[in-house]
Amino acid sequence: MRSVLVLIGLLAMQLFPSGEKAPVAEPAATPSFASAAPTAHGREYYEARGEIIWEVPMAEKLIALTFDDGPDPEETPLILDLLGRYQAKATFFALGRKVDQYPELAAREVLEGHEIANHTFTHRYFNRPITPQLLSSEINRTNEAILRATGRRPVLFRPPGGYYGQAVVDGAKLAGCKTVLWSWHQDTEDWSRPGTEKIIRKVLTNARGGDIILFHDHVEGKSQTIAALQRILPELSKRGYRFVSVSELLRHKESTPAGR
Numbered sequence: 001m002r003s004v005l006v007l008i009g010l011l012a013m014q015l016f017p018s019g020e021k022a023p024v025a026e027p028a029a030t031p032s033f034a035s036a037a038p039t040a041h042g043r044e045y046y047e048a049r050g051e052i053i054w055e056v057p058m059a060e061k062l063i064a065l066t067f068d069d070g071p072d073p074e075e076t077p078l079i080l081d082l083l084g085r086y087q088a089k090a091t092f093f094a095l096g097r098k099v100d101q102y103p104e105l106a107a108r109e110v111l112e113g114h115e116i117a118n119h120t121f122t123h124r125y126f127n128r129p130i131t132p133q134l135l136s137s138e139i140n141r142t143n144e145a146i147l148r149a150t151g152r153r154p155v156l157f158r159p160p161g162g163y164y165g166q167a168v169v170d171g172a173k174l175a176g177c178k179t180v181l182w183s184w185h186q187d188t189e190d191w192s193r194p195g196t197e198k199i200i201r202k203v204l205t206n207a208r209g210g211d212i213i214l215f216h217d218h219v220e221g222k223s224q225t226i227a228a229l230q231r232i233l234p235e236l237s238k239r240g241y242r243f244v245s246v247s248e249l250l251r252h253k254e255s256t257p258a259g260r
Contacts, residue, residue, distance in 0.1 A: 040166070046179075051169050055183040056210040056249045061241045063211045064249045065090040066182060068119055068158065069191075070217035071098055071105035078226050079217050080112060086233040088243035090114050092217065093158040093180075096121035096142030103149035110150040115245035117156035118142045118177055127163040135167065139175045156180045156246055180246055182214035190225045191216045199228035204235055212246060 046052035056064075065083075070076045070092055083090055092109050094116055099106045109116050120138040124130070139157060147153045157177035159168055164179060172179050185206040188199045203213060215225050233243075 046164075046169065051173075052164060052179045052181060053212070053246070053250065054181050055186075055212050056253050057208070058210040058252055060252060061209050061239070062244050062249055062252060063207065063209070063213060063236065063241050064246045065213050065215065065243050066093060066158075066180075066246065067091070067215050067217040068093045068160075069098075069123065069219075070094055071102045071109070072218035073102055073105070075219075075223050075226065076102075076105050076109075076217045079229065080108060080114075082226065082229050082233065083114070083243075084112060086237055086243070088233060089245050089248070090243065091117055091156065091246040093117045093119035093156075094142070094146065095119050095123055096138075096145040098218075099142070099145040099149050103145075106146060106149040110152060115156070115247055116146055116150060116152070116154060117158065117180070117246070118146065118154045118172075118175075119158050120160055121145070123160045125161050125163055126159050126165065126168050127161065132167070132171065135171045136175070139171055139177065143175055143177075178250075180212065183208075183211045186211050186213040188213065188215055188225075188228070190223070190228070191219050193219060193221055193224050196224045196227045199224060200231050203228075203232050207236060207239070207241065209241075210249065210252075212249070 043052070043054065047054065065088065067076075067079065067090060071094060076092075092114060094106060096118075106116055118139060119142070121141040122138065124134075124138050126135070143153055153176065155177055157172040157175070157179050158181065159179070162181050164181070169179050183206075186203065188202050190199050215229075216223075217225070219225065236243075
């Protein structure tokens with residue numbers, strides 16, 4: 001038995017001289033992923049840090065109208081005409097691929113005094129894991145498309161579906177954009193075509209200074225947004241509200257908050 005142990009020892013010395021240990025297989029490298037859901041922090045955390053904006057509570061009667069998913073060759077021009085009629089300014093969260101398709105509409109938005117912002121290139125949801133490279137591509141390709149069409153680089157970003165997380169916030173920040181969502185009480189759900197009256201009631205019943213209202217300038221099927229705006233804009237104007245871009249709303253952030 002002793003001779004067998006000696007033989008094993010001599011063999012080990014030949015295989016691993018100088019006290020080397022047998023190699024251990026390293027685990028295969030895994031790609032790094034960013035994910036917005038489930039998020040480790042909620043609204044209160046990001047609002048306190050100023051990293052995500054949902055609304056800007058204030059005493060002044062200022063409201064930001066926002067439109068997602070355009071530009072659309074049929075709906076966007078009609079919305080622009082209507083906004084012009086009421087001297088209303090808005091923020092359009094545009095898709096990069098649509099800006100590439102309809103650069104003249106993106107240019108018109110800016111020429112008429114509106115703000116154009118980033119809504120990703122392909123309307124990708126960030127509720128599932130995504131590589132940092134793909135996240136960066138979605139945001140930066142859209143920034144470049146908007147810059148080509150308008151001569152301006154956007155400073156605001158809205159993730160589709162409102163899915164967010166630290167990786168998304170940081171990715172937007174690296175691209176020079178602040179993340180903006182919308183007032184929870186002002187999600188019109190117009191994309192689902194819930195009925196013109198329902199859209200109108202949602203906005204008029206809940207209107208407050210500093211609201212960020214969510215609309216869409218592209219929906220599947222016949223839009224009810226334009227018909228709703230035809231009644232929302234004159235009514236809120238009559239109540240003394242002024243319609244401004246999100247960036248202008250943020251410039252008024254230090255105003256005295258309204259009692260809520």
